[in-house]
Amino acid sequence: MKKSITLAAVTLLTASALACSSPAGTSGTVPVTGAAETNAPSNETEPGTPKEDSKAIALTEENIPQVDKTRGMILPLNGYLSQEIKVGNTTRTVKLYIGKDAPVRCYMTWVNVPDNTDPYEFLKETGWADYADEKKEGIFLLEPGEGGWGSPDEEAEYLNAAFEAYNTRKWYSNYSESYIVGYGKGGAALQQFAMLHPTAFIAGGFVDAADGISSEFMSANAKEVNDEQTEIQRGSIPMPVWEVGGNDDVVNYWLAANHCAGKSEEKNGDSVYTQTEECQQTSYTKGVTSKVIVSDKKEGAVPADYTDSFIDFMTQYTKYENKWAEGNALMLRPDYEKMGVKFVPFDQDGYAREYLVYVPKSAPAKDIPVVYVMAGNTQTPRVFFDCTDWWQVADDYGFMVVMPSEQFNTAVDLTWNITGYQQGSDTATADDVAFLKSIMKEVSANYPIDASRQYMTGQSFGSMWTNWCALYNDKPFAAFGSTSGLISFEIDDSAGKTPVPVWQYCGEHDIYKSDYTVDATEGFNLKATVEYFLKRNGLGGIGEETITKEGRYTTSTWKDANGVPMYVFTVTGGRNHNCIPAEPRMIWEKWFSKWSKDANGKRVFRE
Known part of the structure; x- marks a missing residue:
C-alpha cells in the first residue's frame, strides 16, 4: 500500500453543482468552497493537543447535503472532514476520511490518532486514506482532548458521544457494523469501548493499547x-x-x-x-x-x-x-472482485439507480434459477448481500441473486416506494414497482435464466415488498419467502385470486407479536396477514395447521386438499427484527428449491 499520497479535497455533490460541471447521470465532483485552501498545518502545538486543521471541511447544519437523483448510490461527501462532538459542556472533534465514490452505507473503520500527532499527516503516513480510496470506504478518526488521551474511563463520555454522532446519518452513513483499530493510550480507550x-x-487490531483496562x-x-x-x-x-x-x-x-x-x-x-x-x-x-x-x-x-x-x-x-x-x-x-459481483446502472427517468447481480460459478450454463432479494428499509444491496449470506447459498445451489437498490430517503439513506402500497418518505417518489419490472425484463434479456424458477424474498420493508408482489404481481414468481414483514395495507379488488405459495419468518422479539392467533390492537397485525393467505389459498383457518419445532424454529404449516404446503409461518426463537443468515438457507432448501412452474404456468411442488 502506498504511503505517500495527497489527500483528495472534500467534494460535495449537489444537483446544481453537477449541472454546472458534469454531464447528466455522471458523478463528477465539485470542491466545496474553501476545500482547495489546504495549507500544511503548523507543527507548533502543545503535547497531546490536536492541531487546528485547515484541510478538513467542517460538517455543519448548513451543509447537510440534499437528495441528488443524478448522483447514483454514492455518498455526497468524500475526502477529509471534521465533525464536532459535544461532550458535556465541552466540544471535541473527530475527523473523517471518506474514499472517493464510497457508496451509501459503506464500511468504515474507527481509528484513534496517537498523542502529539497531526490527524491529516497520520492518515497519509499510515496508509488509511489510501485504503479508503482504494476500497471506497471510510475512516472515523478519533482525536485526543486538549491534554492528550485520558484513561479508558475518562474517555468513555467522548466515545459514547462520538458513537451517537457516527450514527446520525446526516452527512454520511455507514454499514452499522465497523472495524476498529487503536494505538497507544487512546487505543486502550477504543479497546475498552469495543469490549463494552x-x-x-x-x-x-490494537497496538500497545492495553494500559488502563483493568482486570476488574x-x-x-x-x-x-x-x-x-x-x-x-x-x-x-x-x-x-x-x-x-x-x-x-x-x-x-x-x-x-x-x-x-x-x-x-x-x-x-x-x-x-x-x-x-x-x-x-x-x-x-x-x-x-x-x-x-x-x-x-x-x-x-x-x-x-x-x-x-x-x-x-x-x-x-x-x-x-x-x-x-x-x-x-x-x-x-465476500470479495466482489474475485466473485464477479456486478452492479448494473439503471436510468429510471433520470434517476441514477442500480441493481446487484451475482451469478456463482456453480450456476448452470443455461436455465439459471433467480432469487430476487429486496433489502430492508435503509439497507443497500451491498449491505444486504454481505450480511444475509445469500451469496453462500447461491454458491452451494447454483442460482443467481438479483438485488435492486432502494432510492434516496435522504442524501445518505435509502428507502422503498412501493407504488399504491407504501411510500418510505416524501422524497422517495420514484415508482419501485416499475423499477422491479424493468429489472426483471433486463435480467431475462441478458442472462440465460429459467423463467419457471424465479423467486422473491426480502427483510422487513423488503418483506412487505415481497408480500405486495404475492398479492399484485405474483405471476412471474414460482414462490415467495420472506422475513419480518407483514401485509400492512388495505387490500383492494385488484389483488390476485389464484393460490400463491408463501413462507414467512418472524422473530420471537420482532416489531410485531409473533402469536398469530391474537388480533393486534395497534401496529402490524400478524393475524390478519395469516388469515389473508389462508383464505387466498383455500386452507381453512387458524387451528388447522400442523406445528413442528426444530431447535429455535417453531413452524406452522397449512396444506391444501392435495397435501401441498401453501402457507408456512416460522417463529425464530430469540431473534429480534432482523433475519439471521440461517434463514435464507432454509428459505432456499426447504421452500424455493421445491417450487417451479410447468409449461402452462401452473405452480408445481416437488418434495
Whole structure:
C-alpha cells in the first residue's frame, strides 16, 4: 500500500453543482468552497493537543447535503472532514476520511490518532486514506482532548458521544457494523469501548493499547448481558482481534470472547488462536471461525507498520448489521472482485439507480434459477448481500441473486416506494414497482435464466415488498419467502385470486407479536396477514395447521386438499427484527428449491 499520497479535497455533490460541471447521470465532483485552501498545518502545538486543521471541511447544519437523483448510490461527501462532538459542556472533534465514490452505507473503520500527532499527516503516513480510496470506504478518526488521551474511563463520555454522532446519518452513513483499530493510550480507550460494545464492531487490531483496562472491568463486563432480549453475555460475543503488545488479561479476555480454548499456532512470529467451540454468532453460516492473533511489538515499529496486516485480518470478516446478540452473526466477507459481483446502472427517468447481480460459478450454463432479494428499509444491496449470506447459498445451489437498490430517503439513506402500497418518505417518489419490472425484463434479456424458477424474498420493508408482489404481481414468481414483514395495507379488488405459495419468518422479539392467533390492537397485525393467505389459498383457518419445532424454529404449516404446503409461518426463537443468515438457507432448501412452474404456468411442488 502506498504511503505517500495527497489527500483528495472534500467534494460535495449537489444537483446544481453537477449541472454546472458534469454531464447528466455522471458523478463528477465539485470542491466545496474553501476545500482547495489546504495549507500544511503548523507543527507548533502543545503535547497531546490536536492541531487546528485547515484541510478538513467542517460538517455543519448548513451543509447537510440534499437528495441528488443524478448522483447514483454514492455518498455526497468524500475526502477529509471534521465533525464536532459535544461532550458535556465541552466540544471535541473527530475527523473523517471518506474514499472517493464510497457508496451509501459503506464500511468504515474507527481509528484513534496517537498523542502529539497531526490527524491529516497520520492518515497519509499510515496508509488509511489510501485504503479508503482504494476500497471506497471510510475512516472515523478519533482525536485526543486538549491534554492528550485520558484513561479508558475518562474517555468513555467522548466515545459514547462520538458513537451517537457516527450514527446520525446526516452527512454520511455507514454499514452499522465497523472495524476498529487503536494505538497507544487512546487505543486502550477504543479497546475498552469495543469490549463494552462487541455487537457494534466486526473485528479489531490494537497496538500497545492495553494500559488502563483493568482486570476488574473485564471480569465484570464479560458477565454483563448484552441486551434485554437475550441472556448472551458480552464476554462470549466473538469479535476477531489482533493484539500487539497487549497484556495477559486483555489477551485472555479476547480468547474467551472468541471461544479460542485451544493452543496457538505460531505463524511468522505471531501466535494465532482459532475458535474451537461453536457459538450462536458463528453457527449461522459456512466456513467462518473467529481468531485472535497475539504479537509482540517490534522495536522501533510505528502505526504504519501494522496497517496492511490489520486490514487483511479484519476484512476477512463481516457481521449482520444490528446490535442484538442473537442476530449479530459473524460471517466471511465476500470479495466482489474475485466473485464477479456486478452492479448494473439503471436510468429510471433520470434517476441514477442500480441493481446487484451475482451469478456463482456453480450456476448452470443455461436455465439459471433467480432469487430476487429486496433489502430492508435503509439497507443497500451491498449491505444486504454481505450480511444475509445469500451469496453462500447461491454458491452451494447454483442460482443467481438479483438485488435492486432502494432510492434516496435522504442524501445518505435509502428507502422503498412501493407504488399504491407504501411510500418510505416524501422524497422517495420514484415508482419501485416499475423499477422491479424493468429489472426483471433486463435480467431475462441478458442472462440465460429459467423463467419457471424465479423467486422473491426480502427483510422487513423488503418483506412487505415481497408480500405486495404475492398479492399484485405474483405471476412471474414460482414462490415467495420472506422475513419480518407483514401485509400492512388495505387490500383492494385488484389483488390476485389464484393460490400463491408463501413462507414467512418472524422473530420471537420482532416489531410485531409473533402469536398469530391474537388480533393486534395497534401496529402490524400478524393475524390478519395469516388469515389473508389462508383464505387466498383455500386452507381453512387458524387451528388447522400442523406445528413442528426444530431447535429455535417453531413452524406452522397449512396444506391444501392435495397435501401441498401453501402457507408456512416460522417463529425464530430469540431473534429480534432482523433475519439471521440461517434463514435464507432454509428459505432456499426447504421452500424455493421445491417450487417451479410447468409449461402452462401452473405452480408445481416437488418434495
